[in-house]
Amino acid sequence: MRQKNKSIPIKTMTAEFSSGISIGKAHFDEQDIMNLDDVRRSHRDNYHSFFLLENGTTEIEIDFQQYTVKPFSILYIHPHQVHRIVALTNVSGSFLRINSEHINPEYLHLLEELAPLKPLMVQEDIFSILANSASLCLTLSARKNQQLYHALLKDSCNTLIGLLTSMYLEGAIPVDKLSRSEIITKAFKASLQSDFLAIKRPAAYAMGLNISTPYLNECVKDVTGYPVSYHIQQRIILEAKRLLYHSDKSVKEIADALGFEDYPYFSRLFTKVTGMSALSFRNKNRD
The missing domain is CATH 1.10.10.60 (Homeodomain-like)
Incomplete structure (x- = not known):
């Protein structure tokens, strides 16, 4: 039964990620989806979400359209989009959640222009580059006592965002044309x-x-x-x-x-x- 809401639920980052950046690895199987009420229920996020699906299959609904996401795919969800996870099968990959103020203005402008975007499957060698970039972000996110911690984390995440945005831009017509x-x-x-x-x-x-x-x-x-x-x-x-x-x-x-x-x-x-x-x-x- 659908839970009643006076407005569309908005998912925010936990207090642990008050810096406005959350990077991590995800591993879920079929049973886990039953315990993920917050993502199974339609909602918006107050941040930008990027996913790199390495293994498994995910069924996701975005604004009344259902997509099947398979390896090696990337997915971008804009804060204004309403979405939910419908099903998943032995999923693993990387995710990045980041607030607008931490995204390079040029990348943010491009994402605003490109949105809404569908899941995009890329070649495995390209996906490997993206996954390595995400791994660097994850490594830096754990080094909280390092000098310039937040600047390094922000810059590395923007490198990843730039790479992901470039993948979507490849299918777009160049502005000068x-x-x-x-x-x-x-x-x-x-x-x-x-x-x-x-x-x-x-x-x-x-x-x-x-x-x-x-x-x-x-x-x-x-x-x-x-x-x-x-x-x-x-x-x-x-x-x-x-x-x-x-x-x-x-x-x-x-x-x-x-x-x-x-x-x-x-x-x-x-x-x-x-x-x-x-x-x-x-x-x-x-x-």
Whole structure:
């Protein structure tokens, strides 16, 4: 039975890792998952999570999408994503949890642009480099009495983050090869991710990018096949779905949380985008 929550649970680092960095090795079998209530239950983290899966198989659900993660794979989970472990089989690998303020600003910017990211399988020799980098981070994390301890740990973890980010970048189009429309669409999506609660009009996004609304719409539709309004609505409804499924807020409370003073309008928008009412979505997807 799903545990009732007034809001989506947010997992924080334990007091042991008050420095904002947690690096370690993980070993779990099928039985262990039964004792991991905090990860089996859908939640958000207040930090960035990186996983290097060396052995075994993990079934993970991220924002209503289920993925099967196999060796040798890397996985990045952004703080805003809702996720849970569904199942695992003889899993071992390395993990890094780190707060935003400790991530190299260039890497953080890239991760914000790339997110959301799917699990990525890499070649075994590349994975070995990543695993060795994680091992160095783990070794340094144990040397707490060493001079410059935190600086060395932070720098080594950022080396790992840089390597992991570069793996995802290999599948992305280089910035210098993006068309004008792709550059504008990328900027719009980044702005949408940070501002969707406060800004809901295409014209406001266009103003923020110093371009006209018709031109923004033309660029976004050319790249994605959908107009600006579609992306705004999809981002809002994704957050609404998260709150409907993972919290026990009323539909009116969810509308308020998403910045809608006009509750009936929010209800109509949800039905228009999903084909069902907000309550129907909740009832259909609840246990």
